[in-house]
Amino acid sequence: MFFRQAFEEFQIVATSWRYSKHRSDQLFFAVADFDNAPGVFEFLHLETAPAIVHVSPKGSIKQSDYMDIMISGFSSEAIVRWIFGTTQIQIRIFRPPSYTGTILLALFMSLGAAVLYFRRISLDCLYNRSLWSAISLGVILCAISGQVYNHIRGPPLFHAPPPNGEIKAFIYDGSDYQFVAETFIVMILYIGCSGGILLMTEVGSTTDPTKRKVCTISGIALFIISVNFILSIFRRKYHGYPYGLFFR
Numbered sequence: 559m560f561f562r563q564a565f566e567e568f569q570i571v572a573t574s575w576r577y578s579k580h581r582s583d584q585l586f587f588a589v590a591d592f593d594n595a596p597g598v599f600e601f602l603h604l605e606t607a608p609a610i611v612h613v614s615p616k617g618s619i620k621q622s623d624y625m626d627i628m629i630s631g632f633s634s635e636a637i638v639r640w641i642f643g644t645t646q647i648q649i650r651i652f653r654p655p656s657y658t659g660t661i662l663l664a665l666f667m668s669l670g671a672a673v674l675y676f677r678r679i680s681l682d683c684l685y686n687r688s689l690w691s692a693i694s695l696g697v698i699l700c701a702i703s704g705q706v707y708n709h710i711r712g713p714p715l716f717h718a719p720p721p722n723g724e725i726k727a728f729i730y731d732g733s734d735y736q737f738v739a740e741t742f743i744v745m746i747l748y749i750g751c752s753g754g755i756l757l758m759t760e761v762g763s764t765t766d767p768t769k770r771k772v773c774t775i776s777g778i779a780l781f782i783i784s785v786n787f788i789l790s791i792f793r794r795k796y797h798g799y800p801y802g803l804f805f806r
Contacts, residue, residue, distance in 0.1 A: 564608040564632040571637045574652045612644050631735040703745035733795045747784045754781030
């Protein structure tokens with residue numbers, strides 16, 4: 559999985575450069591497999607894979623010619639930034655569109671509309687404000703937590719590098735990539751923020767002093783804790799971010 563994703567991201571960069579109007583003979587892309595070309599790995603002094611290396615026309619390789627994918631990641635955007643920093647060549651990424659999700663969504667919506675029409679099912683539930691509020695909140699949480707990114711990029715669930723596949727991290731240490739587990743953690747924290755606000759708004763709907771006190775304290779505590787963890791994740795991904803709350 560790790561190798562396939564790195565290869566796909568590298569291939570996107572190579573294809574973008576191939577069809578770029580600024581393409582020139584200053585930059586070429588190549589892929590080497592250890593099973594078929596072990597001599598290439600020996601020449602590049604590589605002992606692990608995947609690896610991305612810049613080889614100058616003179617054939618000399620410096621330490622800065624090796625991309626540190628453990629820090630920068632292997633997303634196409636990270637590769638493009640590294641290429642620009644190494645060669646001063648700017649590449650614009652072009653990702654192939656995927657219409658599978660759109661087609662399936664349209665198909666299921668059409669089938670649902672047909673079932674509702676022919677079965678004469680009551681549509682009174684569509685006028686329920688709570689239903690639409692829950693749907694809207696779910697869509698917003700999916701959007702701001704990174705689920706759209708997961709659908710487009712297909713990142714791994716967590717960081718478990720080969721060969722033993724031991725879990726190293728659930729949160730990617732950088733701003734240009736993320737794991738699936740990370741997006742669900744962020745979603746849970748956003749749900750905590752929303753729940754805290756809802757608890758605080760419930761104070762005005764009751765006259766029971768005990769319930770008002772419980773809702774107020776619980777809402778404030780849940781909101782502050784959730785925001786604090788969100789800031790902690792943000793600081794981990796954006797190094798040098800100075801702000802935080804009670805704990806880091």
